Amino acid sequence: MAVSVFDLFKIGIGPSSSHTVGPMRAANLFIGQVISHNLAEKTHAILTELYGSLSHTGRGHGTDKAIILGLLGHMPDEINPDDIPGLLEQVRESESIQADSQLTLQFKEKKHLKFHKRKTLPLHSNGMQFTALDKDGNELLRKAYYSVGGGFIMSHSHLAKKHIMEDDSDIPYPFTTAAELENQCKEHSLTIAQLMFANEQTWRNDEQIKQGLDQIWLAMVSCVQRGLTTDGVLPGGLKVIRRAPKLHEQLKNNPKTSLTDPLTILDWVNMFALAVSEENAAGGRVVTAPTNGAAGIIPAVLHYYHHFVSDATEQGIHDFLLTAAAIGILYKTKASISGAEVGCQGEVGVASSMAAAGLAAACQLTIEEIHNAAEIAMEHNLGLTCDPIGGLVQIPCIERNAMGAVKAINAFRMADRNDGCHWVTLDKVIQTMKATGDDMKEIYKETSRGGLAVNIIEC
Numbered sequence: 068m069a070v071s072v073f074d075l076f077k078i079g080i081g082p083s084s085s086h087t088v089g090p091m092r093a094a095n096l097f098i099g100q101v102i103s104h105n106l107a108e109k110t111h112a113i114l115t116e117l118y119g120s121l122s123h124t125g126r127g128h129g130t131d132k133a134i135i136l137g138l139l140g141h142m143p144d145e146i147n148p149d150d151i152p153g154l155l156e157q158v159r160e161s162e163s164i165q166a167d168s169q170l171t172l173q174f175k176e177k178k179h180l181k182f183h184k185r186k187t188l189p190l191h192s193n194g195m196q197f198t199a200l201d202k203d204g205n206e207l208l209r210k211a212y213y214s215v216g217g218g219f220i221m222s223h224s225h226l227a228k229k230h231i232m233e234d235d236s237d238i239p240y241p242f243t244t245a246a247e248l249e250n251q252c253k254e255h256s257l258t259i260a261q262l263m264f265a266n267e268q269t270w271r272n273d274e275q276i277k278q279g280l281d282q283i284w285l286a287m288v289s290c291v292q293r294g295l296t297t298d299g300v301l302p303g304g305l306k307v308i309r310r311a312p313k314l315h316e317q318l319k320n321n322p323k324t325s326l327t328d329p330l331t332i333l334d335w336v337n338m339f340a341l342a343v344s345e346e347n348a349a350g351g352r353v354v355t356a357p358t359n360g361a362a363g364i365i366p367a368v369l370h371y372y373h374h375f376v377s378d379a380t381e382q383g384i385h386d387f388l389l390t391a392a393a394i395g396i397l398y399k400t401k402a403s404i405s406g407a408e409v410g411c412q413g414e415v416g417v418a419s420s421m422a423a424a425g426l427a428a429a430c431q432l433t434i435e436e437i438h439n440a441a442e443i444a445m446e447h448n449l450g451l452t453c454d455p456i457g458g459l460v461q462i463p464c465i466e467r468n469a470m471g472a473v474k475a476i477n478a479f480r481m482a483d484r485n486d487g488c489h490w491v492t493l494d495k496v497i498q499t500m501k502a503t504g505d506d507m508k509e510i511y512k513e514t515s516r517g518g519l520a521v522n523i524i525e526c
């Protein structure tokens with residue numbers, strides 16, 4: 068299986084990669100299937116059914132909106148977040164969806180979008196099923212898809228075969244474990260970033276790769292900027308107030324504080340992470356890194372590198388992203404990056420591990436030290452559950468991103484000061500994370516039926 072750096076870092080919209088980005092892509096894909104099967108003329112409506120975690124936290128995570136937008140033919144990376152309210156209003160008022168020039172669908176939301184809270188599809192907790200119906204309600208075409216984390220989707224048949232839908236290309240330096248990655252690097256005298264760059268040449272030329280990495284970084288910078296300049300209350304009913312703009316004002320207006328309080332730097336890292344996570348919660352434009360729920364960690368640590376590491380370079384930013392992606396591929400291949408599969412250790416834990424490795428690469432640490440940094444960051448996120456209050460990606464998610472970013476920086480520093488000796492390998496911690504996720508009760512896997520989600524009363 069071949070995963071590109073641009074599969075892990077996708078420009079999309081909030082608040083959730085598995086519950087927003089994946090379902091939108093699946094709905095869009097199903098429309099394509101209806102058209103390619105020459106069923107556009109006969110199709111009168113599409114019934115969408117959401118199962119498992121998608122039905123439990125789907126409303127809070129915006130799955131209903133994502134399905135409508137996907138059926139309208141939109142994709143997460145091209146839709147303007149500012150257009151979304153108007154598009155949804157038009158569909159709900161007209162009770163119809165113009166899916167394509169040849170395909171107009173009747174859309175009565177209660178009838179055509181169903182949340183099956185007590186049912187789960189057999190292969191994954193984030194299942195959805197689309198059925199094209201003729202005007203008499205007869206079934207014309209039915210497909211099941213699974214949103215397996217980070218915006219990745221798989222069809223029922225692909226998941227049954229365990230193949231990623233996106234790509235089966237041959238890459239020059241394949242790896243599925245940290246040990247294989249290290250051996251490939253050593254055998255071919257490559258850094259992890261160089262190896263990832265060479266693999267990426269399977270799909271793009273050098274210029275396109277560099278431009279793509281720059282676009283990812285610029286999307287992260289824009290997201291931080293919007294998060295720092297947009298105040299107010301986040302949508303969803305919890306009345307969570309955005310904190311990043313106020314923190315930014317405090318830090319800007321008190322520059323001397325950093326001279327007396329060396330930990331001011333943590334305030335800056337927190338601020339970057341809060342800015343992105345608040346934008347994500349508001350449904351804004353973010354980069355999955357590797358998921359939306361954990362989208363604040365990598366931008367926060369990259370901003371830390373850019374602003375606070377004295378010899379930071381553009382090449383360092385590229386090395387950061389490429390190396391972080393290599394670590395993300397290990398988790399995606401051997402464990403999971405889905406909160407619905409393994410809890411928050413698969414989202415915030417993985418992002419923290421990726422960020423620690425990325426920072427270590429940007430600061431030119433050795434492969435062993437990079438792996439050590441990634442391992443430390445995950446080791447101390449093992450067992451982290453997913454229990455968002457009200458099914459919204461807000462509490463504990465927003466603060467948890469800030470904690471994940473600080474943990475990543477600390478993991479990097481511990482690896483940097485270490486003598487290279489460590490007991491737990493990166494492969495072992497990935498294996499442990501997967502086993503811990505398998506053992507975790509279902510209520511802690513993005514269902515909002517356990518933990519903080521049931522112990523904190525919504526006001």
Ligand code: SF4
Pocket residue numbers: 360361406410411414415452453454455459460461463464467513
């Ligand atoms: S608790 Fe973690 S995994 Fe769950 S929604 Fe929030 S960020 Fe995602």
